[in-house]
Every structure is written in structure tokens, then in C-alpha cells.
Amino acid sequence: MTLLLFLILAFSLFNLGIVLWVIYEHFFNTDIPAAIGHTIKLRTLHCLFLLVIIWAKICEKLRICSEMTFIRFVLLSVPVKMDPKLVVKDLCIGSVPVRLYQPKATSASLRKGMIFIHGGGMLIGSLDTYNSLCCFLARETNSVVLSIGYRLAPEHRHPSALNDCMAASVHFLRNLETYGVDPLCVTICGDSAGATIVASVCQILVTKPDLPKIRAQILIYPLIQMVNFHLPSYEYYKNTLFLTKRVCLTCVFHCFDIDFFWKTAVLNGAHLPPEMRDEYEERMDVHNIPERFRKKDYKPKSPGPFNESAYLETKQLFWAMNSPLFADKDIIAQLPETLLISCEFDVLRDDTMLYKKILEEQGVPAHWHHIEDGFHGVLSTFDKKVFAFPCALKILNIIVDFIKNL
Numbered sequence: 001m002t003l004l005l006f007l008i009l010a011f012s013l014f015n016l017g018i019v020l021w022v023i024y025e026h027f028f029n030t031d032i033p034a035a036i037g038h039t040i041k042l043r044t045l046h047c048l049f050l051l052v053i054i055w056a057k058i059c060e061k062l063r064i065c066s067e068m069t070f071i072r073f074v075l076l077s078v079p080v081k082m083d084p085k086l087v088v089k090d091l092c093i094g095s096v097p098v099r100l101y102q103p104k105a106t107s108a109s110l111r112k113g114m115i116f117i118h119g120g121g122m123l124i125g126s127l128d129t130y131n132s133l134c135c136f137l138a139r140e141t142n143s144v145v146l147s148i149g150y151r152l153a154p155e156h157r158h159p160s161a162l163n164d165c166m167a168a169s170v171h172f173l174r175n176l177e178t179y180g181v182d183p184l185c186v187t188i189c190g191d192s193a194g195a196t197i198v199a200s201v202c203q204i205l206v207t208k209p210d211l212p213k214i215r216a217q218i219l220i221y222p223l224i225q226m227v228n229f230h231l232p233s234y235e236y237y238k239n240t241l242f243l244t245k246r247v248c249l250t251c252v253f254h255c256f257d258i259d260f261f262w263k264t265a266v267l268n269g270a271h272l273p274p275e276m277r278d279e280y281e282e283r284m285d286v287h288n289i290p291e292r293f294r295k296k297d298y299k300p301k302s303p304g305p306f307n308e309s310a311y312l313e314t315k316q317l318f319w320a321m322n323s324p325l326f327a328d329k330d331i332i333a334q335l336p337e338t339l340l341i342s343c344e345f346d347v348l349r350d351d352t353m354l355y356k357k358i359l360e361e362q363g364v365p366a367h368w369h370h371i372e373d374g375f376h377g378v379l380s381t382f383d384k385k386v387f388a389f390p391c392a393l394k395i396l397n398i399i400v401d402f403i404k405n406l
């Protein structure tokens with residue numbers, strides 16, 4: 001009897017601890033911008049997010065499963081619905097699982113094609129969690145969509161994800177007639193870390209003239225560089241909602257299996273080699289960010305004294321295949337027409353603007369939409385019923401319009 005009472009008491013205290021932690025994080029450590037609106041929905045969603053995070057940490061501590069396994073498991077609890085207007089097939093390209101979405105209605109002419117690369121910090125996200133979104137894009141644009149289930153970190157460190165996406169994209173481009181796709185009209189689209197991969201894939205594909213040319217790339221709140229974490233948006237929104245600066249850094253370090261010991265050096269820019277300084281200053285120039293997005297008191301942080309060990313441990317962050325902002329200008333000049341979508345409340349907001357600037361300088365047509373009431377990850381709420389935010393649909397409609405007009 002006493003044992004039972006003790007257990008009940010311990011369990012209650014444990015739960016109380018979790019609730020107190022969530023309340024503390026939510027009310028004292030997080031900025032919830034009023035401009036987003038839908039306050040109750042947003043706060044509830046954020047508290048649920050924190051609950052999942054804390055439970056994931058507990059599971060890892062108790063050695064039940066890893067943090068990421070738990071988060072992925074929770075995300076999969078949303079049922080996968082199929083669309084009666086589409087034929088959906090799970091296939092494998094080599095060892096890469098893909099899902100192909102084709103409109104059921106017969107078509108006299110070839111269709112548009114889209115390669116879709118999902119987001120999730122390269123740690124989470126899957127064919128299933130992005131199923132509704134791909135259905136929507138295939139249906140509304142009457143396109144054949146290929147969604148890629150690339151390997152995730154930390155089990156598979158980067159560039160596994162990029163290699164999988166390249167392999168699947170090249171295979172798709174080589175076999176367009178099998179899928180009834182017009183070789184002149186293939187786009188490639190992704191959100192967040194998926195958009196990072198999209199940008200890299202496009203940069204690699206311009207060096208492969210034997211393949212059909214990509215008609216356009218669509219980058220939804222992309223991460224375009226993994227080097228400077230002090231851009232204005234990183235400063236303003238470092239504690240805002242889901243993708244805080246801390247979460248963002250954690251994703252980057254996990255993806256490349258970099259020890260957190262190097263975090264301070266990376267944040268201080270001490271990993272920046274002297275010979276890259278000029279290029280860094282040029283590509284990171286805050287004047288490339290329109291003035292209305294910079295507060296008067298914002299001061300760019302100059303990189304600290306060079307620390308060679310830090311550079312050697314983190315040098316892959318500078319490679320163009322990971323930070324597409326650093327690609328050679330002659331590669332950038334050959335990139336396809338680009339649709340860029342940024343959200344205001346997003347640490348990655350300024351990455352979009354920096355990339356837009358360099359694309360335009362190199363003569364690439366770049367269309368930019370800025371969602372004033374958007375936050376990072378909002379697109380994934382579009383099929384979440386009561387938790388859906390209107391700007392998720394707004395983003396999807398921008399993409400649909402863009403594709404229809406290609």
C-alpha cells in the first residue's frame with residue numbers, strides 16, 4: 001500500500017516537473033510574436049512541441065530510444081491519407097525510397113514534373129509526413145511529383161541526404177518519358193533543410209549538361225549558409241518559437257557529427273580561415289538585406305581570431321554543397337529561375353535575401369515572396385486541421401501559381 005502511494009506520488013511529481021518545465025520554457029524562454037496572430041493556437045502548438053521535446057529527452061536518458069526516434073515516431077502518428085484523384089506509388093531508386101504522385105485523369109500531352117525534397121533539419125521528416133503536401137502539389141498543378149525519402153542524420157551524417165537526393169533526381173531526369181513528364185518543365189522544390197538540398201542539387205546539376213535542364217527551383221524558407229549565425233534575423237528571432245538559434249545550431253552540428261565543444265568557436269566565427277574572409281564579407285554583407293529588415297542598432301559581428309583546430313573540425317560547413325551561398329559565381333550564373341519564399345519570424349529569414357541578391361547579381365531571375373505573418377515550419381501545419389495557419393495555404397498557392405505560369 002505504501003509502495004503504491006509512493007509510486008503515485010513520484011509519478012505525480014514527475015509529471016508536475018514536466019509541466020513546470022514546459023511552462024517555464026514557453027513563458028520565459030520563448031518569444032511568441034503577436035504579429036503572427038492565432039495566439040491560442042500558436043501557444044498550444046508550441047507547448048505540445050515542448051512536451052514532445054522533453055519526452056524525447058527523457059526517453060533518451062532512460063535509454064528507451066534516441067531523441068530523434070521518439071520525435072519521428074510522434075510525427076508519424078498523423079494518419080496518411082491518399083488522394084482519390086492521384087495514383088501514388090512507393091518505389092525505390094537504387095536504395096533510396098521515393099513516392100511518385102501522378103494525376104489519375106489521362107492527359108493527351110506530357111505533364112509538368114516536380115522533384116520534392118522535404119524539410120526537418122535533415123533529422124526528421126519523411127515521405128509520410130509530407131504526403132498531404134505532395135498530394136496537394138500534384139493535384140493542384142496537375143504535375144507528376146517525385147518525393148524523396150532520403151537518409152537522415154544523425155544515423156547517416158551529411159552528405160548522405162544530398163547523395164540520395166542527387167541519385168533519385170538524376171534517375172528521374174533520365175527517365176522522364178516513363179513518367180509522362182515534359183523534359184522542359186521539371187521543377188525542384190523543398191522547404192527548410194530540404195530547400196538547402198534543393199539549392200545544392202541545382203548547383204550540381206548545372207555541371208551535368210547531358211541531363212534535361214531544371215526549369216525552376218523553389219526554395220521555401222531555406223537554410224543557405226551554415227557559417228554565420230549572427231545575421232539580423234538570427235539576432236532578432238533567436239528565441240522565437242520552434243526553430244530557435246539553439247535548435248538550428250543543434251541540427252547543423254548533428255547533421256555533420258560535429259562535437260558541441262566547437263560551438264563557441266563557430267559562434268565567434270573563429271573557424272573562418274583568413275583566406276576566406278573577403279569572400280565571407282562579400283556574401284554576408286548585411287547591406288544585401290533590404291534596409292527595412294535591419295534595425296538601426298544592428299551591428300554585424302566581425303569574426304574572431306582564427307582558430308585552426310576549429311576550422312579543421314568544421315570545414316565542411318564552408319563547402320558550397322552544404323552552404324550553397326558560397327558556390328562559385330559561374331555556377332550560380334547558370335542556375336534556373338528561382339522562387340524564394342521567406343517568413344518574417346524565422347532565424348533563416350536573411351539567408352533567403354542573401355541568396356536572392358547573389359542570384360540577381362549573376363542574372364538569374366529570382367521571384368521573392370515574404371510572408372509577414374509566417375514563422376519557420378508553418379508550411380507543415382497546412383494539413384493539421386485546427387492547428388493549420390492560413391499562411392501555410394498562402395505559401396502553397398504562391399507555388400501553385402508560379403508552376404502554372406511556367
Ligand SMILES: *[C@@H]1O[C@H](CO)[C@@H](O)[C@H](O)[C@H]1NC(C)=O
Pocket residue numbers: 261262264265307308309310
Ligand atoms: C580553439 O577553440 C577551442 C574551442 O573553443 C579552444 O578550446 C582552443 O583553445 C582554441 N584554440 C586556440 C589556439 O585558440
